[in-house]
Amino acid sequence: MSIDIDPLREADGITVTDHIENTQFEVYTDRPVEPRRRPESDHYFPVDASVAVETGSIEIPRVAVVETRAGDGTLLTHGDCYTMPDGTYHVGINPAPTKLYLAFDSGFSVSTTDRTTRIDLDTPGAVGLGFRSLHQTPAGTITTPTDPESLMGAVSLLGSALQTTSPERSFPTLRGHPPLVEPGDEFHAPERVEPVDSGVRIVVPPEYRYLYPVVSLAYYFAAEVVPGDAPRIEGDGWSYPLEPGFEARTAQVLRQSFHMDCLARTEGFYPVDLHERETTDLDLDWERLYDLPLAARLGEYLDVPFEAVEPELPQWTLTTDVRPDPANVEMLPFVAGELSIVRSPETVTPVDDDGGVGVGFLGGSDRSSSAATRREVPVGGVAPDGGALGDAEFVRGAASAEATRGADASADRGAVAAQTDFVRPEPVDTVEHAWVGDGVPLDANKATLDAYHRRLEAGQVEQSRISVLVVCNDEQMREEGNVADLYGLRDMVQFDIEVRHDLTRAEMRETLESDVDFLHYIGHVDDRGMQCAEEYLDLTDEDLEIGVSAFLLNACQSYQQGEALVHRGSRGGIVTLSDVANSPATTLGRIIARLMNSGFNLRTALHVAKRELITGHQYIVVGDGGTTICQSRSGAALVLNMDQRPDSSWDISTEIYPNGPYGLG
Template identity: 85%
Template sequence: MSIDIDPLREADGITVTDHIENTQFEVYTDRAVDPRPRPESDHYFPVDTSVAVETGSIEIPRVAVVQTRDSDGNLLTRGDCYEMPDGTYHVGIDPAPTKLYLTFDSAFAVSTTDRTTRIDLDTVGTVGLGFRTLHQTPAGTITTPTDPESLMDAVSLLGSGLQTTSPERSFPTLRGHPPLIEPGEEFSVPERVEPVDSGVRIVVPPEYRYLYPVVSLAYYFAANVAPGDAPRIEGDGWTYPLEPGFETRTAEVLRQSFHLDCLVRTEGFYPVDLHERETTALDLDWERLYNLPLATRLGEYLEVPFRDIEPELPQWTLTTDVRPSPGNVEMLPFVAGELSIVRSPETVTPVADDEGVGVGFLGSPNRSASPATRRDSQVAGASLDDGEFVRGGASAGATRGVDPSADRGAVAAQTDFVRPEPVNTVEHAWVGDGVPLDANKATLDAYHRRLEAGQVEQSRISVLVVCNDEQMREEGDVADLYGLRDMVQFDIEVRHDLSREEMRDVLASDVDFLHYIGHVDERGMQCADSYLDLTDEDLEIGVSAFLLNACQSYQQGEALIHRGSRGGIVTLSDVANSPATTLGRIIARLMNSGFNLRTALHVAKRELITGHQYIVVGDGGTTVCQSRSGMALVFEVKDGRHDEFNLSAEFYPNGNHGVGSLASLNLDAIENNYYVPSEVVCNAVSTQEMSELLDLELLPVFYKNGLTWAGEFDLD
């Protein structure tokens, strides 16, 4: 049992202990209660544990929204202050440390204070309380030998984290985190990791290059993975081949099945008006599909040719390349939990410094830049050939403390660049040796820190801007861009010209986001009196996330990840000051708006070609704060006719609002919900409607091929 319910000792009510999330909270009643077991099926939504108590009120010590449904599950109302007449009700209280549902027969009233939420029944009676773990923390760690056949048994248990096998598991809150995997001499499974019999079987040859690409499918289908010659998926009476084109077909199966689950789930707990359901060209019996077992339903999904459904599919968010090595087995649960498309390249293209990475990014500023680099420099208002200083040292312009005659190249010689194959997804992560171009260098340490971070509740978010070069003071003004948020409080500090010891203290501090502006070379981060090399210093690191906006900052940033940070953005080459300043300001605003590191850099690359000189290290899903709408949202606006605008809005998964969340736009013309990721298109938006929409949240807006911001967009 993952959740325990016990009577309170010094007050009236119960204590709820979630052993998976390591959380505990109290629910108060108006009299002493003795909770007794109650069938989980009494609740409209899935629960892990259910009890019944006799009480006249339920109160929790936090401000929440109360959602009320009738006995058939129809949504009646939601809010924090209202009354309901006699009836049979299913009530949800959100947020709470676990999902909390009530069921009872009585009229009732909802009220809140600045600290509590209370439900008062008209008469004392039986109240059923159901609890479901949010399961963002793994239930345990599976120990396994790392040979492919043994590892298959561990991968077969990834689906134990699912809260349901119904189509509702396409909601992120019903997909618990998969159990972790660690190498060991013997196979061992903790008690709380219980297998799910979904009836789905995935057969692949016992090789890493076949096993790794199916981990997301194994998790999402709660599938048993078994060795065999021909890669395939099997259910009761059906078989679906995964060849030819093994990795492509596994990606297609994930996208197709997830999309159809999102459409079919509208027949269940959430009968919302879904845009994708109303616009699909498929003629399927949605209600019948909803009521089928997972394996049977999947078999019918796969009878639909992918070419028939592909035009309806949104661009998937993430592809992760996991090199086929036993050393990468511990990353598999994290990759699967993100529902990433997975590839496992046996070979990889190395990148030599003199290749120029296609656009000259690995050349030093003294070398000739490619046309793409020159074009970007001109857009940014500077040219390396015109002697603009760079943030490393070797330039014809102003530098600090660096020998301009040194042949530095792009990074230290021991760093090997690799060029992953291009992806068709928004984001791209890399698991394995080498520094990937245009991909997030994902590391196990950082993903474990995601779990350790948990659901941190804090009233203020700390941002520290460090500028160690007076010629870069312009970017130091980014401090003004952090904290431009209602309902979110920031502590923002700007410091200049820090000494080596002062920089050590900064890195050890409990800062949510460090924005570093200055020079980096092979000696480390330049300080006012010396250099601080993070790769060989015995440092204590407390900084959670960072942007190291300096030349060739990859190795310094990687050292931060290994020593305690969760994620950051770094450079792979020398960067000219003007475009670096522009990018720094873009990243500042996006992080302030709740974007995660990967999506923030994706948006910045749309504006600046030099954005490809930067990559994310560590956990690319790291955020500084939550956006007002909960997810990352990017507008593109085009002029329409008669003072009207044509708008497209892209929703990206972010934090707790992961793949499969529901989203909509606050426009009269948009009546439906969309599932994330999605693009919402609305034409002929009036000036007044556009103004009201842009006032709701600080968002990036692309207009006339340039980036501006809600609040600054000129509607005239």
């Protein structure tokens, strides 16, 4: 049991302890109570724990919205001040440290103060209280040997985090974070990590290249993963082959089953008129499907040809390439928790010289830094119109005296370190693309384990203001410093925005160690580090405690400095892989500022920026690409595309990107 419920000792009410989220809060009553266990089925929504108490009121020490449903689940009203007549009610209180639901038979009134929310019953009596962990952190850590067959036991437990096996698990709030996995000599799973009997089995050969691509399926289906020759998914009385085209078929199963769950759930808690329910032309009994066990429902889903639903499938959010290496097993719960399509490439294409279009001089292990001078490629790679940049457009490295502040620069300054291997992953059809394994990927997020662990440590921070620091260390780049005007253009979000110029080395150290939500750095970077007013600060050599949460290092070849920021404490950031010319870098910086201010995460912000600016492909994300600095007002991040017609009217289309706590579903 992940939630404990006990009577308060010094007040009337109960204390609720969530061992997954490590949270504790109090619920007050108007008299002493002795909570007694009640069936979880007493509540309309799924709960982890349920008790009943005799009381005339329920009060929680926070301002919340109270949502009231009739006994059959019909939504009646919601708000923070209203009355309801006699009846049978299911009541939800949000937000609370856990999901909190009440069930009772009585008229009642809702009232709030500046600190509390209170429900007073017209007739005191039995009130059922149901609690469900928000489960945004793992319930525990599974220790396992890392050979593929042993690892299958850990992957089979990823689905233990699901709050339900009904189609409602397509809602992100009903999918908890999978348990963590770490290497060990023997297999061990914590008591709170319990397998879910979904009736689904995934059979794959005991090899990493087959096991890694099914981790999201194992999580979403709460499936048991077992060794076998022919890759397939099995249920009671049915089997679905995953070959030919193993990885592609695995992705199709995830997309199709998830989409059909979203259609079937309209027969459940939220009977809404869903657009896709009408346009997905399938002659299916959705009410019957909704009531089937997971395995039987999945079997009927997979009887439908993928081609029949493909036209209505939205673009999937994320593809993650996980190299088939035992060193990557600890990343699997994070990848599965994002419901990522997973590929496991055995081979990878190294980046050879490609004619100097912006990344070709990023040599592999056989390149020396002197062979990668800026004088051997068009300065800055490509211009916004696709042509080579002329000498008049200076770059954000330190290749010449005109582009340098505070120090002389030799011809080979700014070359990427010789030991850096750049790889070119296969293209993806998803919005976002992450890479797990050795090498620096072009056009993909270089995901790292330490950054994902910081996502868990960050949790849901409740803060009233978001801090943004813009640092401009070059006089010629002051135009981009105006991005400060683009942060904070939000009615409901308060920003603390500061712009600083020409920081010294000591001031830059102090800045990086400060508790800043987002650092927008404008200046020069080369192999000596980040240029300051009088000298350089090399983050790969300095032992710093980094406090900056996320960043944009808008300077030439800033990958290694950004990687060092993540290694030393940041969650993630946007960096460059090559020389970047000042003008397009300024444009991209302004685009990123607007998108981050609007609630986009790092990966999606860069995805949108790349569509607007060809030089965006000189940038990648390092660390946790899902990092945001604030939430969008609607939950999802929006892009509006506007095209003017000849008659002066406009065509407007909307692209919606799942983001942060508002994930897929």
